[in-house]
Amino acid sequence: MAFRESGRGYEIKLLVLAGLYLAAGAAAAYLWAGGDPRTYVIGVAAPALAFLLVAVIFQALKFKADPFLLPVVAVLSYTSLVMLYRINQFYAVRQFVWVLAGLAFMFLTTRLFTNYRRLSDYKYIYGLMGAVALIIPIFFGIEEGGAKSWLNFGAFHLQPSEFVKILVVLFLASFMSENRMVLTRDTVTIRGISFPGPRSWGPLLGMWGISLLLLVFQRDLGTALIYFGTFLAMVYVATARMLYIGVGLILFMGGGTLSYFLFSHVRQRVDIWLLNPYNFIELGDRAYNQAYQIVQSLFAIGAGGLTGTGLGGGYPLFIPAVHTDFIFSAITEEMGLLGGVGIIVLYVFFIFRGFKIALESRDDFSKLMAAGLTALMALQSFTIIAGVTKLLPLTGVTLPFISYGGSSLLANFIILGMLLNISHEANAHE
Amino acid sequence: MNDNIKRLAYFLISIFAVLVVYLGYLNVVVGPKLFTDPHNRRLAAAEKGMIRGTIYDRQDVVLAEDRVDKGVKKRVYPFGQATAHLLGFVSQRYGRTGLESTFDSHLLALDDAGKIQALVDRVLGRQRYGYDITLSVDSRLQRKAATLLGGKRGAVVALDPRTGAVLAMSSWPSFDPETIEDVVKTDKVNKNGKLADVNVTSYDMLQRQADAAPLLNRAARGIYPPGSIFKVITGAALLESKPQLLSNKECQGSTTVDGFVLKDTGVHGNVDFNTAMAVSCNTYFAEQALDLGEANLKKAAASFGLNLIGYDSSGRIRGDYPVTGGEIAFNPGTMPSSGMGGAELASTAIGQGRTLVSPFQMAMVAAGVANGGNIMKPYTLETVTSKNGRTIYKKPGPEVFASAISPRTAGLLAEAMEQCVKSGTGAQASVQGVRVAGKTGSAQNPHGQTHAWFIGFAPVENPAIAVAVVVENAGGGGNVAAPVARELIRQYLKQ
Incomplete structure (x- = not known):
């Protein structure tokens, strides 16, 4: 699709609508919680105007990126601010700062890396950086929420794996676009069946190793799952070799099964998942206590009904860690099934636009990077929503743009910036 | 790409x-x-700020309501112990049970419309109310049932066979639902070498009575050997599967199966189906069942809702005892799924063996026979109404729970059961001017005297009430349980 000049116009109009959405949320919060009205005015005006300002600058700069991604992210961030304000005002104030910082990071990304293709030249440098950043927390990290993947910087805690995921996609995109032919053609034929040859196995085993490293040393089941899933998605895009993907899945499941038997925290998560959740009355008290967190999450979702209890009408604080991993349950309780589905639809829309950017890009590196970043976003949002609804075993990852947390928010805004760059590049040469 | x-x-x-x-x-x-899961803290949280709905019986008599006295909210149960198991209780400490728990979402107005109303009420600062509910239960019958049990351990269930409406469900011994949280005494308990005071509540005291088990709802969750009331099911199996086999049998006062001697209550002589039902002849049903075969007997039992389940080698049920869900969760009857052999088949046919049933299950059996073979789905909830008179829910037409037997079989069974009350062991259930059908049972058990059972319905031509009565270790069904059923039928049909 050719980029139309009216695109930025859409973006601005949609951002005005998103601003009204935030204002409505703040009004509801004010009715419910009260307090100083000026707090609310600032809370609404600053982010709404900041997003609009970015859009206006984009227009002035004749930036030709996809005009729908920014409004989608704005609505997700605004939902985050409103929900966090409702859950705990302390978190909301910090998140407010992080959203503005994230927006600045996104803008800087679009300015500094407009010519993002250069990045593929330095792939081994940031491949190494990523590896180091992942290893540091193993030795110097602190534990939060069961995962030892955090670095303590006094005023704030940083989770390197959130940023490394961008480097992983960058590295894989560079590596695969360069070696695509090798990856596709390298074949060993055994008894008439073609298998990928030895040179293709290196990256697979390497990624598998990194994922296991995360799993074993940082106890971060969710991030491991997302890294490996993103890797498989990118391999598929590059080679379409189902056999390779199949072996990858088997390897991952093997690793998963092994860790089920080796690590109690993994076993516990899976055992809870296997319990029948809808008949807790017949469940013994011990099993009930073990599954406490996920049970509270399901209770919250069940309490929502179609339309929800309304902002402030539910009891999301019954759920431990509601401001991070479980924020989706709180949204569903207070905004109902409609609100929960609305959030999911926003992610689907983000993913749809992301893949559209990948399709419209003109070179392999751009396609792989756009598809990889989008798959990353898709897998992360799917993993956590499926986790808190008990469709899959619970793994502690953040819900992109909504969960409380600076590392995650900044990383996601950088991903948004990269996608916008790729989109601009694709549209600029039409 | x-x-x-x-x-x-x-x-x-x-x-x-x-x-x-x-x-x-x-x-x-x-x-x-x-x-509405009792573990859900939202229920207690929602309750704090609102007046819980009132529960009415079918004549709009209050069964449970919130009363505010000097700013303190209290749940009041005017019928006290008589409705305790039926309604259950609501307690911060001990959870939620009975119909109070089943209908929590109505009583706390937790549907979508209620949530919107809650939002409006909260903004306007108005008192919030739950929805009122009306039950199919008849409070007079309910109280009568408790009185008739007269302090003896046992249970009564009364259903409307045409609709499945629960008219009464009583279990004894009972408890006072209003005082379960009250502290009755303080125990000195040795804790780490120090004597500490521990408050003991009524609930704790009730729980300590393991034998009397006053918290157990015997009507729905008590399981007993059925004794001769099971002959209704055996009779149904005979009439459904092999009507041509219904030749007369010669009763000599006992019969021997595989060396196992099955005693009878007397020498009944040459008996046909109706006489055998009337005098409760063990020989007749045992011998017929042997001709009929195990599979046919189990098929009939299953069609009435009994579950066939596995037993381990020590004779205990494998896994948890099954529960049939619904407004009132009850234990369905159970029979071993494994093969029985001649001796066990013969004793199963007369209600001994390993078969176990709950009063609720047997009331449904009686109701099925009364209603031409169709067991209607049991229910208690008639209507739900909001504080301002809006109807939230109205019970739709009756639903069939199971088509147990054919109308012809049901008619023949009713005839035999009527004879049982007219001239047989169930004579004490007869009511002047009303055609009553029924069957007595005296179930042997390891705890002493037999459990007295009676199941039946009336009037035969147009059944309006089906009952099941059990009185634990009280003797013969004809002398102990049948009079209870008689008084219930008399009271209900008089109204």
Whole structure:
């Protein structure tokens, strides 16, 4: 699709609508919680105007990126601010700062890396950086929420794996676009069946190793799952070799099964998942206590009904860690099934636009990077929503743009910036 | 490469579609059940700020209501112990039971309309009210049932066989639902070498009575050997499967199966089906059952809702005892699924063996025979009404729970059961001017005297009430249980 000049116009109009959405949320919060009205005015005006300002600058700069991604992210961030304000005002104030910082990071990304293709030249440098950043927390990290993947910087805690995921996609995109032919053609034929040859196995085993490293040393089941899933998605895009993907899945499941038997925290998560959740009355008290967190999450979702209890009408604080991993349950309780589905639809829309950017890009590196970043976003949002609804075993990852947390928010805004760059590049040469 | 990207996009978007469908299922289908789970702290939280709905019986008599006295809210049960097991209780400490728990979502107005109303009320600072509910229960019959049990351990269930409406459900011994949280005494308990005071509540005291088990709802969750009332099921099996076999049998006062001697209550001589039912002839039913075969007997039992389950080698049920869900969760009758052999088949046919039943299950059996073979789905909830008179729910027409037997079989069984009350062991259940059908049972058990059983219905021509009565270790069904049924039938039909 050719980029139309009216695109930025859409973006601005949609951002005005998103601003009204935030204002409505703040009004509801004010009715419910009260307090100083000026707090609310600032809370609404600053982010709404900041997003609009970015859009206006984009227009002035004749930036030709996809005009729908920014409004989608704005609505997700605004939902985050409103929900966090409702859950705990302390978190909301910090998140407010992080959203503005994230927006600045996104803008800087679009300015500094407009010519993002250069990045593929330095792939081994940031491949190494990523590896180091992942290893540091193993030795110097602190534990939060069961995962030892955090670095303590006094005023704030940083989770390197959130940023490394961008480097992983960058590295894989560079590596695969360069070696695509090798990856596709390298074949060993055994008894008439073609298998990928030895040179293709290196990256697979390497990624598998990194994922296991995360799993074993940082106890971060969710991030491991997302890294490996993103890797498989990118391999598929590059080679379409189902056999390779199949072996990858088997390897991952093997690793998963092994860790089920080796690590109690993994076993516990899976055992809870296997319990029948809808008949807790017949469940013994011990099993009930073990599954406490996920049970509270399901209770919250069940309490929502179609339309929800309304902002402030539910009891999301019954759920431990509601401001991070479980924020989706709180949204569903207070905004109902409609609100929960609305959030999911926003992610689907983000993913749809992301893949559209990948399709419209003109070179392999751009396609792989756009598809990889989008798959990353898709897998992360799917993993956590499926986790808190008990469709899959619970793994502690953040819900992109909504969960409380600076590392995650900044990383996601950088991903948004990269996608916008790729989109601009694709549209600029039409 | 673009094809690959498209396929990946389709895949990822479709997993989100699965997620949406699953979320909808979780939220809309499972949600209400999750919400009323007794572990859900939302129930207690919601209750704090509102007046819980009132529970009425079918004549709009109050069975339970919130009263505010000097700013303190209290749940009041005017019928006290008589409705304790039926209604259950609501307690911060001890959870929620009975119909109070089943209908929590109504009593706390937790539906979508109620949630919107709650939001409006909260903004306007108004008192919030739950919905009032009306039950099919007849409070006079309910009280009568408790009185008739007269302090003896036992249970009574009365149903309307045409609709499945629960008219009364009583279990004894009972408890006072208003005082379960009250502290009755303080015990000195040795804790780490120090004597500490520990408050003992009524509930604690009730729990300590393991033998009398006053908290157990015997009507729905008590399981007993059925004794001769099981002959109704055996009779149904005979009439359904092999009507041509119904030749007369010669009763000599006992019969021997595989060396096992099955005693009878007397020498009944040459008996036909109706006489055998009337005098409760063990020989007749045992010998007929041997001709009929195990499979046919089990098929008939299953069609009435009994479960066939596995036993381990020590004779205990494998896994948990099954529960049939619904407004009132009850234990269905159970029979061993494994093969029985001649001796056990003969004793099963007369209600001994390993078969176990609850009074609720047997009331449904009686109701099925009364209603031409169709057991209607038991229910208690008639209507739900909001504080301002809006109807939230109205019970739709009756639903069939199971088609147990053919109308012809039901008619023949009713005839035999009527004879039992007219001239047989059930004579004490007869009511002047009313055609009553029934069957007595005196179930042997390891705890002393037989359990006295009676199941039946009336009037035979147009059944309005079906009952099941059990009195534990009280002797013969004809002398102990049948009079209880008689008084219930008399009282209900008089109204």
